[in-house]
Amino acid sequence: MKISYYPGCTLKTKAKELDKYARLSAEALGVTMEEIKDWQCCGAVYPTARDEIATKLSAVRALDYAKNNGGKLLTLCSACHNVIKRVNADMKEDENIRFKANNYLALETPYAGETEVIHYLEMLRDVVGFDEIEKKVKKPIGKKIGAYYGCLLLRPGKVMAFDDPENPSIIEDFIKAIGGEAVKYPFRNECCGAYVSLKNEDLPKSRSAAIIKSARDHGAEMLTTACPLCLYNLQKNGGMPVVYFTELLAEALGVKE
Amino acid sequence: MNKQDILDNIKLLSGTDVKKCMKCGKCSGRCPAYKEMDVKPHQFVNYLAEGKLDKLMESKAFWYCLSCMACVERCPRGVAPQGVIEAVRSTFVRMQDNNGVKAEDIPPIVDETVPQQLLVSAYRKYNK
Numbered sequence: 001m002k003i004s005y006y007p008g009c010t011l012k013t014k015a016k017e018l019d020k021y022a023r024l025s026a027e028a029l030g031v032t033m034e035e036i037k038d039w040q041c042c043g044a045v046y047p048t049a050r051d052e053i054a055t056k057l058s059a060v061r062a063l064d065y066a067k068n069n070g071g072k073l074l075t076l077c078s079a080c081h082n083v084i085k086r087v088n089a090d091m092k093e094d095e096n097i098r099f100k101a102n103n104y105l106a107l108e109t110p111y112a113g114e115t116e117v118i119h120y121l122e123m124l125r126d127v128v129g130f131d132e133i134e135k136k137v138k139k140p141i142g143k144k145i146g147a148y149y150g151c152l153l154l155r156p157g158k159v160m161a162f163d164d165p166e167n168p169s170i171i172e173d174f175i176k177a178i179g180g181e182a183v184k185y186p187f188r189n190e191c192c193g194a195y196v197s198l199k200n201e202d203l204p205k206s207r208s209a210a211i212i213k214s215a216r217d218h219g220a221e222m223l224t225t226a227c228p229l230c231l232y233n234l235q236k237n238g239g240m241p242v243v244y245f246t247e248l249l250a251e252a253l254g255v256k257e
Numbered sequence: 258m259n260k261q262d263i264l265d266n267i268k269l270l271s272g273t274d275v276k277k278c279m280k281c282g283k284c285s286g287r288c289p290a291y292k293e294m295d296v297k298p299h300q301f302v303n304y305l306a307e308g309k310l311d312k313l314m315e316s317k318a319f320w321y322c323l324s325c326m327a328c329v330e331r332c333p334r335g336v337a338p339q340g341v342i343e344a345v346r347s348t349f350v351r352m353q354d355n356n357g358v359k360a361e362d363i364p365p366i367v368d369e370t371v372p373q374q375l376l377v378s379a380y381r382k383y384n385k
Contacts, residue, residue, distance in 0.1 A: 014372040044377035045324060048340050049270040049347040055381065079374050155326035165330050191289045191325035195378035198358055198366065199320045200293060207289050228372040236370070 138254035140179020146220030147171030187214035284328035294318035357383030
């Protein structure tokens with residue numbers, strides 16, 4: 001099957017592995033990711049001030065393209081997923097934002113949140129199935145791995161509807177499917193410090209160190225994540241290997257180059 | 258705009274009803290940036306409800322909010338403290354010369370490992 005795919009700016013630059021191993025693994029699982037045309041940066045953070053319109057338009061353009069190309073939009077970067085999914089909810093539910101965004105874009109048919117936004121992990125769980133992945137594993141990972149969710153995939157829970165925001169299990173289930181041992185630890189859905197390093201360097205340091213300590217205390221030897229910024233903060237401030245979940249998947253499926 | 262208009266606009270931008278707050282403090286209790294904040298998340302909500310514009314605008318804390326949504330997720334009353342903090346920051350940043358990040362400050366702190374996501378996020382949050 002084919003699915004429209006939104007890569008995002010970081011996956012074309014500093015997080016090429018996240019993208020590359022996702023594509024290789026998807027092919028091995030029978031899914032072709034078709035990069036959408038002329039996509040623009042999503043803005044990386046969802047603007048919560050209720051009068052923001054212009055900062056949401058790039059997401060709406062991508063959503064409208066996907067609406068006319070299969071009806072689903074696959075995301076991979078946690079930040080892109082958060083922005084695009086929340087903007088989609090606005091276009092569906094907020095008349096004021098929908099009206100103004102459509103006035104500006106002047107699409108042939110106004111966009112009203114019709115596209116289904118799915119994250120790569122949701123695709124693995126709901127479209128491919130973790131059972132199917134387990135059957136296709138050639139090299140079980142065999143390591144004690146802590147799932148690091150961070151914030152963007154889970155919150156706000158009502159909009160993201162990704163998993164239980166306080167007790168998620170999708171990445172642990174993924175780790176088990178590829179033959180790893182999933183280590184649960186309390187800080188797996190706590191913030192790494194995000195973008196604040198431009199204002200305060202100590203905050204990402206202390207937050208990331210607390211996450212790594214929590215994972216280590218519970219027996220993890222490495223962490224896996226879907227977010228380039230989390231990976232950066234954790235690697236810089238942690239002292240534990242952190243890899244993209246798609247790299248583990250490609251390794252397990254025997255397609256890692 | 259007079260003081261009341263500015264407060265009303267902050268309420269509008271916040272997208273939340275601060276009167277629903279029951280002052281349990283759970284938002285501040287789970288805030289990962291609590292220690293760095295001079296005004297805490299529950300105080301943002303409280304000051305807005307009480308119309309204390311000066312307290313909100315003089316705060317430095319809105320630079321440290323990570324938009325991690327822990328406060329929004331965990332509020333038992335469905336209030337969004339992050340929405341209030343972002344509304345105050347937006348109100349401040351949208352005034353002339355109030356950008357939080359200056360371009361000339363970026364090169365010394367950027368190395369080849371810094372992801373685009375960090376810079377785009379920070380510019381979106383701190384500048385207009």
